[in-house]
Amino acid sequence: MIRLFGLKDAERYDWTLKEGRYTIGRSPECNLVIDDYTISRYHALIEIVDQRKINLTDLGSLNGTRVMDQIITGTTRLEPNDMVSFGEVEFQVATVGKEKTSVGSVSVSEIDHDLENATLLPIKDALRLDSAGIAYNPKVFGVLSELGKVRILPDPGAEVFGKALELLQEIIPAERVAILLTGQGEQEFHLAASRLSRGESSGSFTISRTIVRELLTQRNAILISDPQFDPRFSDVTSIVGSGIRSAMAVPLFDEDKILGILYADTTNPFHHYTEDFLRITAIFGSVLAAKISNHNLLKDRQAKERLEAELSVASQIQCGLLPRKLSKDIEGYRYNAFQTQCRMVGGDLYDVAELASGRILFLVADVSGKGMGAALLMSNVLAAFRILYRAEDFSLLDVTRRVSRQLLQFSRAQDFATMFICELCTKTHRLRYVNAGHNPPMMVRGDGRVDYLESSGIPIGAFDICDWKEETLEFAAGDFLFAFTDGIPEATSADDQLYGQERLKELVLSCRGQCPEELTQSIMLELRQFTGRAPQSDDITMMTLRRKR
Numbered sequence: 001m002i003r004l005f006g007l008k009d010a011e012r013y014d015w016t017l018k019e020g021r022y023t024i025g026r027s028p029e030c031n032l033v034i035d036d037y038t039i040s041r042y043h044a045l046i047e048i049v050d051q052r053k054i055n056l057t058d059l060g061s062l063n064g065t066r067v068m069d070q071i072i073t074g075t076t077r078l079e080p081n082d083m084v085s086f087g088e089v090e091f092q093v094a095t096v097g098k099e100k101t102s103v104g105s106v107s108v109s110e111i112d113h114d115l116e117n118a119t120l121l122p123i124k125d126a127l128r129l130d131s132a133g134i135a136y137n138p139k140v141f142g143v144l145s146e147l148g149k150v151r152i153l154p155d156p157g158a159e160v161f162g163k164a165l166e167l168l169q170e171i172i173p174a175e176r177v178a179i180l181l182t183g184q185g186e187q188e189f190h191l192a193a194s195r196l197s198r199g200e201s202s203g204s205f206t207i208s209r210t211i212v213r214e215l216l217t218q219r220n221a222i223l224i225s226d227p228q229f230d231p232r233f234s235d236v237t238s239i240v241g242s243g244i245r246s247a248m249a250v251p252l253f254d255e256d257k258i259l260g261i262l263y264a265d266t267t268n269p270f271h272h273y274t275e276d277f278l279r280i281t282a283i284f285g286s287v288l289a290a291k292i293s294n295h296n297l298l299k300d301r302q303a304k305e306r307l308e309a310e311l312s313v314a315s316q317i318q319c320g321l322l323p324r325k326l327s328k329d330i331e332g333y334r335y336n337a338f339q340t341q342c343r344m345v346g347g348d349l350y351d352v353a354e355l356a357s358g359r360i361l362f363l364v365a366d367v368s369g370k371g372m373g374a375a376l377l378m379s380n381v382l383a384a385f386r387i388l389y390r391a392e393d394f395s396l397l398d399v400t401r402r403v404s405r406q407l408l409q410f411s412r413a414q415d416f417a418t419m420f421i422c423e424l425c426t427k428t429h430r431l432r433y434v435n436a437g438h439n440p441p442m443m444v445r446g447d448g449r450v451d452y453l454e455s456s457g458i459p460i461g462a463f464d465i466c467d468w469k470e471e472t473l474e475f476a477a478g479d480f481l482f483a484f485t486d487g488i489p490e491a492t493s494a495d496d497q498l499y500g501q502e503r504l505k506e507l508v509l510s511c512r513g514q515c516p517e518e519l520t521q522s523i524m525l526e527l528r529q530f531t532g533r534a535p536q537s538d539d540i541t542m543m544t545l546r547r548k549r
Contacts, residue, residue, distance in 0.1 A: 002048050004084075005190060006091035008036055013091070014190070021047045024086060025059075038063045038087030046078075051095050054078040063087040119223035119275060120214065123253050126221035126282035140280060143171050147287055160291060161193030168284050169195065172248075173271040174264040179252075179288065180207070181260035192260065207263060211249050215261055221250040221285075223278045246273040250282045252289040259292050311344040311372070318345050318375055321382060323352055330360055331426050332548055336516030338524075339541045346539035347374025347417075348485050349382050353389050355423065361389065364438070364543050365419040366485045381407060381417055381460075396421055396434045397470050400460060404436075407461030416462040420453070420483050429475040429547065434468050436460050439486050442505065444512050446478030446549075450505060480516070480546035482508055487540035491527050494534045499527065516544035 005014045015032055022031040025043040034043070040061040047055040057075040058065040065072050066085040078084065082093045147167050150160055165177045178194035189207075214222055224247045247265035251258050262285040266273075322339060337350050347367040355361050363385060367377045384406055388399040400421065407415065420441055422433035435441075437459035440452040457468030475481075484504075491499040504523075511522045520542055527540070 001095075002051065002054060003094045004032070004046070004091050005094070006089055008089040013089075017046070017048055019048050019050060021045060023059075025061075034086060034089055036087060036089050039089065040087075043086050051080075054093065056084065061087070119225070119278065120218070120220040121223075121275070121278060121282075123219055123221055123251060123282065126250065126279055127286055128279070140171055143167050144283060147284065150287065150291065161288070162195065164284060164288055165193055165195040168262075168264065168281065169197065171280060172264055172273075172277055173266055173268065175266045175268065177262075177264045179260060179262055181252075181292075182258060189261065207249075207261070211247075211263075212261075215249060215251045216258055219251050219253060219258065221248070221278055221282050223248050223273055223275065225272055245269050246271055248273050248278050248281050250278070250285040252285050252292065254289040254293040257293075259289050262288060308344075314372065314375060315341075315344045318379070321379060322350060330424075330545075332429075333424075333426065334516050334546045334548065335544070336520055337541075337543045338520045339539070340524075340536070341539045342487070342536040343371050345372055345375035346370065347378045348487070348539035348541040349378045350541055350543050351382060351385065352543075353386070355389060355394050356392050357394065359423045359425050361421070361423045362481075362483070362543060362545065363419070363421045364441075364483045364485065364541060365417050365421075366438070366539070366541070367417040368415055370538070377407075377411060377415055377417070380411075385421075394423075396423060396432060397468060400434050400436060400457075400468050401466040404460035404466065405464075408464060411461060416459045418459045422481075424475070424545070430472060431475055431481070432470055432472050434470050436468055437462075439484060439489065439501075441481060441483035442508060443473060444480050444482060444508060446476060448509060448512065450509065475547045477547055477549045480512070480544060482519070483543045485539060485541040487536070487538035488523065488527065488542070490538060491531055491540075492534055492537055493530055494532045499530055516546055519544055 002017045003015065004017060013032075013034065023042060023045055024030060024032045024034065024039075025041050026034060026036070026039045027041040030042065032046075040059070040063070042059050043061040044059055044065050045057040047057075049055070054077065055075050056065065056067065056072065056078050058072050064085075064087070067076055067078065068083055069085075078093050080093055080095045084091045084093060147164060150163055150167075161179050165179065168174070168177055175197040176194065179192040180189040181192045182189060189212075211222055214220055224244075244265045244267055247263070249261055249263045252260040252262060262281060264273075264281060323337070335352065337352065339346075339348055339350065341348070347369055349363070349365050349367070351361070351363040353361045365378075365381060367374050367381060369377070381403060384403045385399060388394065388402065400419070407417065417436075418438040419436040420433065420438040421436075422431055424431050433453060434457070435453055435455045436457050437455050440454045443451040443453060445451070451473070453471065453473075456471060458465060489499055489501045489504055493499075507523060507526055508519070511519050514522060523542065524540075
């Protein structure tokens with residue numbers, strides 16, 4: 001298997017790939033998605049034949065694909081340890097071996113030993129600068145002042161990390177310093193930045209699993225004075241085999257979360273790290289952790305703002321799908337529809353249209369779920385009905401069955417919709433309707449009686465069953481039809497009380513002399529008073545049709 005890993009602005013990518021072909025790009029349809037503005041929707045194609053044969057093809061990307069800093073225009077062969085850039089996002093190619101666990105360009109030694117003879121400081125204690133060796137050292141505070149400037153740099157990437165490591169080496173006698181950021185799995189790391197004593201960058205890094213475990217589980221800062229003379233490290237090849245005489249590691253810790261590791265070591269026998277050095281390193285780690293955390297919060301906020309902007313557009317589109325009134329008045333009737341969603345987009349829908357026969361169609365439905373998924377389903381259901389309105393032989397039962405089958409066939413098993421659909425003949429004042437598992441609308445008679453238009457079948461899209469019935473009733477002068485979704489009876493007060501069906505009936509009856517627009521306003525006012533500060537828990541849709549006297 002091949003591993004492809006990279007880092008951009010603290011965003012880490014780590015994929016283990018088997019033999020096969022993988023598309024790389026910004027599109028969600030790609031196998032490997034890189035969410036960066038420099039990446040084309042379909043940027044490149046990688047084909048893994050085996051560990052020795054890896055082919056990379058640029059797919060005409062806007063910002064190009066580079067292998068070892070050389071731009072490619074067609075297909076090229078990749079080798080293990082090659083550096084590949086898609087746009088401005090750099091990756092490294094590696095093979096997945098058996099002897100070491102490689103994550104990014106970081107290897108974690110499998111040999112496991114304890115740290116009994118090491119100095120371990122809880123991170124809170126390590127951050128205390130109460131030692132005289134630190135408190136009165138002008139060079140230390142000069143470097144820490146420069147470190148503070150690092151926090152104003154825009155992104156915690158190569159520039160920030162490189163500058164921080166350079167400053168650390170000014171006051172710590174370290175031949176190697178490195179910043180390792182945590183990956184997706186336990187004890188997985190990416191080498192975010194490293195620096196040798198000569199100012200060079202290290203292409204790979206090995207760290208002891210002993211150190212890793214202590215940092216991740218106990219969250220202690222670690223000081224190993226001289227592992228060459230500590231028998232507990234005699235077999236730890238990642239330390240003794242490298243000739244390391246002293247090493248330090250501190251967790252990049254912020255808001256109860258380990259973001260990574262700051263590490264330093266030396267092979268110089270005249271350099272022995274002390275607790276003062278460990279405390280300085282801990283201060284550097286604290287600044288870097290805060291920088292990374294703040295950047296992540298900024299990215300989260302920016303992502304939330306983008307999502308809210310997209311939802312705002314989606315909400316406007318959805319509102320545009322719903323009619324406010326017919327292109328002409330309904331002779332002898334007054335009509336009003338109203339909707340408010342508990343989120344920016346929702347799953348309630350209603351419609352009113354004139355059929356080819358001249359009859360007027362009314363529709364109220366509530367699809368399962370909330371949010372964007374429900375909104376997409378709502379749009380699908382509404383579009384399906386509107387296509388069928390044009391049929392000369394329009395039938396309530398036929399369109400109910402056909403839309404139900406489509407919903408069942410092209411949606412998930414848990415997707416369905418309750419629905420009330422009716423058609424009115426304004427000449428005969430006869431209303432025909434089908435109720436598919438929906439809240440029973442109220443037919444309020446002129447004398448105050450209420451007839452509930454009960455369900456005559458299951459919700460559409462729930463099962464492959466077409467057993468609905470069509471019912472008929474007469475519209476007398478002064479009667480009105482009130483259809484609604486469950487956001488009204490299931491509205492909840494601050495003390496978790498439901499508004500309820502009976503309360504709604506009493507309100508509608510008390511307002512039966514009002515016109516449809518006034519009835520809608522009265523119900524919404526009552527609901528707001530009932531729920532108080534409790535948030536709206538579901539979409540609310542109302543449709544009222546009154547026959548004039």
